[in-house]
Amino acid sequence: MIQPLRRAHLRIWIVLTIVIPLTLFVALLARHPAPSNPFTWESFK
Amino acid sequence: MSVQYQAIGWNRQKRIYDSVVGAGAALYLAIFLGAGAWLHPNATIETLLIRGFGTLALLLLHLILVIGPLCRLDRRFLPLLYNRRHLGVTIFFAALVHGAFSMIQFHALGDVSPLVSLFGSNTRFDSVPDFPFQLLGFLALVILFLMAVTSHDFWLHNLSAPIWKRLHMLVYLAYTLLIAHVALGALQSETSLFLVAILSVGAGTVVTLHVAAGLKEARVDQEKRETSDFQEVCTVESIPEKRAKVVSINGERIAVFRYDGKISAISNVCRHQNGPLGEGKIIDGCVTCPWHGYQYLPDTGTSPAPFTDKVATYRTAVVGNRVMLDPKPCPPGTRIEPAMIEPAMIERA
Secondary structure (H helix, E strand, O other): OOHHHHHHHHHHHHHHHHHHHHHHHHHHHHOOOOOOOOOOOOOOO | OOOOOOOOOOOHHHHHHHHHHHHHHHHHHHHHHHHHHHHOOOOOHHHHHHHHHHHHHHHHHHHHHHHHHHHHHOHHHHHHHOOHHHHHHHHHHHHHHHHHHHHHHHHOOOOOOHHHHHHHOOOOOOOOOOOOHHHHHHHHHHHHHHHHHOOOHHHHHHHOHHHHHHHHOOHHHHHHHHHHHHHHOHHHHOOOOHHHHHHHHHHHHHHHHHHHHHHHHHHHHOOOOOOOOOEEEEEHHHOOOOEEEEEEEOOEEEEEEEEOOEEEEEEOEOOOOOOEHHHOEEEOOEEEOOOOOOEEOOOOOEOOOOOOOEOOEEOEEEEOOEEEEOOOOEOOOOOOOOEEOOHHHHHHO
């Protein structure tokens, strides 16, 4: 792999080190005790 | 490496690789569907298939994303890299089945087009728990589709390696979209924390390995040397026979090969997919890329006939046991007389 691509990979993953855990954390905080999402798995059976 | 395009250039290793992937996917689905039906007897088969294929795609995506950094950290993982594109196409098909069943179950039974329903039935972009997470999955599926249809060497050559590589780096965006798709979708309706735990472990592993491999590569790149005249890069003994030592001179990586009492240096970057030539070995007199087997003669940097690929070559010299290198690259394909190792050095090694 050439150097600019190697650098781009590292930069991307440093950003994702912040973005991915943050996404999971925010989603966890937002969870309701009971399902509220209109697309819950069994609601459209 | 082939002269003309074939749909798939099958060989024994590819057959074994694909058999393992296919059998593993089938086994996973069988266990998932069996256990799902047993633990959730009220769940419909459509729901179980949606979940089964969705988790299979996500699991395989984690697997494919750790192969690259594992190979950078330890070359023993290189066999996993060899047929990675077939694994990527498998992921797309698993995600496609998941998406198709989801569209049928959630969007195809009304009086509007399924796509209109997908984009218009939930517009709560301002809500985290009610976010239209299915759109994230759809966007990720579009990226996986683009990657799957351009995975053949035909597209690699016609798009050129830099553009192809950048296109396929979109997998990182697809991965982030899928993490958000699961976190804002299934995670919101799951009462068990098992999915949270397993997703966190998976994402943590992928991120950690990529950053670790990236930092390791950056350390090698930072080895600054002067760019004029010959300079010492390593000792003869530090290069195993028919192998190379990769040196970095101002960011350019050069593979210094030792073979048959000689030393030659070529660019470390394979013309096929930028694979690391210095991590390969000399087979039948040719430097062989560890990724897909592209070959180059060590003294000329050219592929053996009838192939026409060329990489840059470098002037080398051996003084005592020291390997010297002129960091100025010669035009790709330029023959450079290999530096001869002194007989006493060969005997000592």
